Amino acid sequence: MSLDKEKIKHVAKLARISVDEAKVESLTKDLNSIFKFIEQLNELNTDKVEPLTSILNQSLRSRKDEISDGKIREKILKNSPKENEEFFVVPKVVE
Amino acid sequence: MSKEKFDYFIKGEKGKYEVVIGLEVHAQVLSKSKLFSGSSTKFGADPNNQVSLIDSAFPGMLPVINEECVKQAVRTGLGLNAKINNYSVFDRKNYFYADLPQGYQISQYKNPIVGEGKVLLDMPYGSKEIGIERLHLEQDAGKSIHDMDPSNTYVDLNRSGIALMEIVSKPDLRSPDEVNAYIKKLRSIMRYLGTCDGNMQEGSLRADVNVSVRKEGDTNFGTRCEIKNVNSIKFMQMAIEYEAARQVELIENGKKIDQETRLFDTKKNETRSMRSKEDAHDYRYFPDPDLLPLKLEQKLIDDLKKSLPELPDKKKERFVKEYGLNAYESNVLVSEKEISDYYEEVAKLSDKKLAATWMMGDLFAMLNDRGLDISKSPISAKHFAELVQAIKSGEISGRIAKEVFEIMVESGDNPKKIIESKGMKQQSDPKELEKMINEILSKNKDKVDQYKAGKEKLYGFFIGQVMKLSGGKANPQLTNEILKKLLKG
Amino acid sequence: MADITNQSLNEIIENVKTKKISSTELTKAYVKNIESAKKLNVFVTTTFDQALDKAKQFDNKPNFDQLLPGMPLAVKDLFCTENTKTTAGSNILNNFIPSYESTVTKNLWDHGSFLLGKLNCDEFAMGSSNETSHFGNVINPVGDQLVPGGSSGGSSSALAADLTPATIGTDTGGSIRQPASFTGTVGLKPTYGLCSRWGIVAFASSLDQAGPMTKTIKDCAIMLEAMSGFDKKDSTSINKKKEQYSKNLKDNIKGLKIGIPKEYRVDNMPKEVDELWEKGKKILKDLGAQLIDISLPHTKYALPTYYIVAPAEASSNLARYDGVRYGYRSKQGKDLIEMYEKTRSEGFGDEVKRRILIGTYVLSSGYYDAYYLKAQKVRQLIKKDFDDSFKKIDAILTPSTPSSAFKIGEKTNDPVSMYLNDIFTVPVNLAGLPALSMPAGVDNKGHPLGLQLIGKALDEQKILNIGYAFEKNCGFKNEIKKWWS
Helix, strand or coil, X not given: CCCCHHHHHHHHHHCXXXXXXXXXXXXXXXXXXXXXXXXXXXXXXXXXXXXXXXXCCXXXXXXXXXXXXXXXXXXXHHCCCCCCCCXXXXXXXXC | CCCCCCCCXXXXXXXXXXXXXXXXXXXXXXXXXXXXXXXXXXCCCCCCCCCCCCCCCCCCCCCCEEHHHHHHHHHHHHHCCCCECCEECCEEEECCCCCCCCCEEEECCCCCCECCEEEEEEECCEEEEEEEEEEEEEECCCEEECCCCCCEEEEECCCCCCEEEEEEECCCECCHHHHHHHHHHHHHHHHHHCCCCCCCCCCCEEEEEEXXXXXXXXXXXXXXXXXXXXXXXXXXXXXXXXHHHHHHHHHHCCCCCCCCEEEEECCCCEEEECHHHHCCCCCCCEECCCCCCEECCXXXXXXXXXXXXXXXXXXXXHHHHHHCCCHXXXXXXXXXXXXXXXXXXXXXXXXXXXXXXXXXXXHHHHHHHHXXXXXXCCCCHHHHHHHHHHHHCCCCCHHHHHHHHHHHHHHCCCHHHHHHHCCCCCECCHHHHHHHHHHHHHHCHHHHHHXXXXXXXXXXXXXXXXXXXXXXXXXXXXXXXXXHHHHHC | CCCCCCCCHHHHHHHHHCCCCCHHHHHHHHHHHHHCCHHHCCEEEECHHHHHHHHHHHHHCCCCXXXXXXXXXXXXXXXXXXXXXXXXXXXXXXXXXXXXXXXXXXXXXXXXXXXXXXXXXXXXXXXXXCCCCCCCCCCCCCCCCECCCCCCHHHHHHHHCCCCCCEEEEECCCCCHHHHHHHCCEEEECCCCCCCCCCECCCCCCCCEEEXXXXXXXXXXXXXXXXXXXXXXXXXCCCCCCCCCCCCCCCCCCCCEEEEEHHHCCCCCCHHHHHHHHHHHHHHHHCCCEEEEECCCCHHHHHHHHHHHHHHHHHHHHHHCCCCCCCCCCCCCCCHHHHHHHHHHHXXXXXXXXXXXXXXXXXXXXXXXXXXXXXXXXXXXXXXXXXXXXXXXXXXXXXXCCCCCCECCXXXXXXXXXXXXXXXXXXXXXXXXXXXXXXXXXXXXXXXXEEEEEECCCCHHHHHHHHHHHHHHHCCCCCCCCCCC
16 A cells, blocks of 8 residues: 555645645655555454454443533633633634 | 325426435433533533533543443433443544544444334324434534634533434434424433433434435435434424425436535525535544443343333323323323323323313413423413313313313412302202293293294304303203203293 | 762652651752753753742651652653643643643652652654654763653653652653663553553553653652552543552562563664573573563564554544644634644644554545554454463563664654664553563663563562562663763
8 A cells, every 4th residue: 555645635634734745755755664564464364353442351430420520611711822711712613 | 093195205397206314313311410521511501611621622631431321321222122232332533623622522333332223103194113223322512603703713612522312213214294203202202211301492402314315116215415413393394305305306407416414504494515524524433542342231221121111102002091092192192201291190180081182272272372391381280180170070161161271370270269269160050040041031932933933043042142141151061951841841 | 968869769768768868958959950951851841949849848747658758750741730831742732731630640749749840752752762852852861862762751861860769651652661771770661551541641542551760670669659540530540459569579589480472582683682681581590480482473563553553543632632722723724724734733743743644544434444453453463462471471571672772863764763663662552561671781882771571461569579689680780970960
């Protein structure tokens, strides 16, 4: 499998990372060498192997249905890049 | 009940088209706290006041599941006669949006908590089974507010992380009416179970609607479009009608239908393509490594099953058997748990059949006029039963009963008190009535003669006179008997 | 009194307990060391005033029954610390001040220690040389041209340069053990689930574990005891009784069966690494342990598997850094999508972006089965290799790294050769097992090298005991000249 520039741009779009046109070339080279390395896995036949879902052999632990959090708006908003007392603020979303 | 025939087709120039509909209903789980955090789920709080560090996805925050939400999903699954999966997995559905703080929604993809089930609909043309594909648990997103500022979008995360059940139907629905019946039935089942309040105004119940069309008789499905996030039954019906017509027109003009996500514009009453969502469609699902597989003990499932309340289908059967109601009456009275509870309380204290008639008539009309739920009825079940009994015993006539009912609504008084204080008791003393009727007959000798000569229409005139003179209180049955006797004599 | 910052944590604790030195004096000594070690670029943030306050509080009301009485500790800048900037070595968190304390650091403070500062690390713990940090390279005190390893490179350097008596790091594929090996110190990656992940900036959730980095095995036991424990806020935390690792430390390893996996003898491995491994085997054998040849046949697939699983999880874990609620936001975004793309492009460094792209790709539609699912199957095989072997042995001995510390810039242009550094450490993360890197000697350049002990799940005590016995008999002394001050 080799990754071309278009594919990389598409993946970058999915990951919401803008990629400098100037850097696409070297990125393509790096990613292809990494994927060449990764694809060693194709040597292995894993048809009959169950994929691992969790390394821990236990069931999901649950908590009681109690209100134990919230009402910390100031803390939640304190680090936000655009200040507002009640909301997070982002550039207009165009639907 | 009249057996009508199913008849919902879109008529094109080249034939009739059947509409195929599948719904993905998002029902908010009734729980105090969120699916993976301890913040409150209460509706209507100040913006961002019901948000924890987890709901706003701060670095290093981790989810811990709410056991009640799991139980609610199992209860709902049981209520939908569905298979409960002892093993289910939470996955991450990855996409970027301002009101999705984690950059992914925790959902269930390959292994949902509930598998196949079914729901029965009572349609005028008979009963119809709608298949349930699956039910899974997932997190709700926050809310983006676009109209508070011309250049910015505001984000409120109060909803972020609230538990939703996504209930996916099979493509078994065939008309807007069936969609209406299906949503109402689901809502009813969940309200009986106490797993979702079904409040569509507050967004507790929304649906994505999948619509396709095919020529009548075709067995293959057409290309479907998904109409996202419709939040009222009326809009769902309008969206389906518009979308089905649009698709038929495309087909008739030899054009292709694109499989796509569409949005229903409630102002223009049309659906339109949501191109913006298209390129984000690659959700890159994978098991959430912050959570382990959910393994349910069979005992938990069995215990929940044992503790389920009686559900509408069972209750309906019982109402027919126990109260002698017909299928239609039972259906109406079990549609909401509160209605059935009210009815049963009334039926305990009064005539069962008459109670049903009066509830479905005057009581529902009044509630409807005032936009009230039965739980907010100004007439208590006990007072209502007293009213029904007063009618049944002949203490008051049906006509008077309507007046008493009005006064009960306004005053909240019990009917006995109203009847007594206003002297509305029915005139049921045969001697008194005979005296009154004789008086009327003697005053109207000419009419009596005409009647006896064959002008039987005049009977109504005499009744009218009796009612007028008695202020409407004369016992109609007794009046009839006496009048007939005297007119013969 | 004489400078005691070159002593072990355990010795320093004894000195505090016997009042030979106060917590304030100790803290001042570290502040002095840190101020003269700026060349090493170890600290992202220092909290001296706060630390001196805490030291004073301790001295006024000392409690010597605690595990870490009056100890000033610097920690990797991946642990969220309440009201102290936490960057994860990234521009995107450059200005982030948490309102909360990670469970692991809170556990340390609850045992009597306090924060001295936040240590540089590879950006989001992605790196093996501490060269991916937004705050610049960290220098290995072993030599001014050498990397300290990564991603906990600030932690290993700070420890080796006597800038903190002990520290903690996180280990996703070797990020504690490899830097420990490069600096002649001890590093332990605990069993997955032993230390809470709550409040630690996540890299790859199914692999991340916090662990101690110390000068001695005893110190390691003390730190592990203090930091570990069940946390109901982490769904992957193991609910078990707390162990007293330091009290139960024993140097008798007679009769223990030590597995020697043949697959860890890789091509092009420097002769010295092999010799050191032999030396290790001999020491353990002389102490009465039994050496058993074992096979872990899927070892060579561990690294390729890791480079699918870790980036996949990271691509999702790092989606929250979007400029909306905290951290860096680009000023260039006209609409939301552009704001995201610019923010993430400017906020993340090249290695992080590379891994996000790898992870996004291996999870994307049409590729999931070929990459991610395949990797999770191979991961099952790797785990099974260990499970099978541990039926007949108590622990496994391997080299920690295929070489000693390399030069700054030596591998930055070749990601795969950089990744190969973690070849011996990664399998353990994939299998969720505990592993200890302990200093064992030096190569012909005089640079330290470590050996790794791998244990069964939750067998930390056993590998600590083996390490303890080894340490006493190995004769290694980490002699670092303080050339920077």
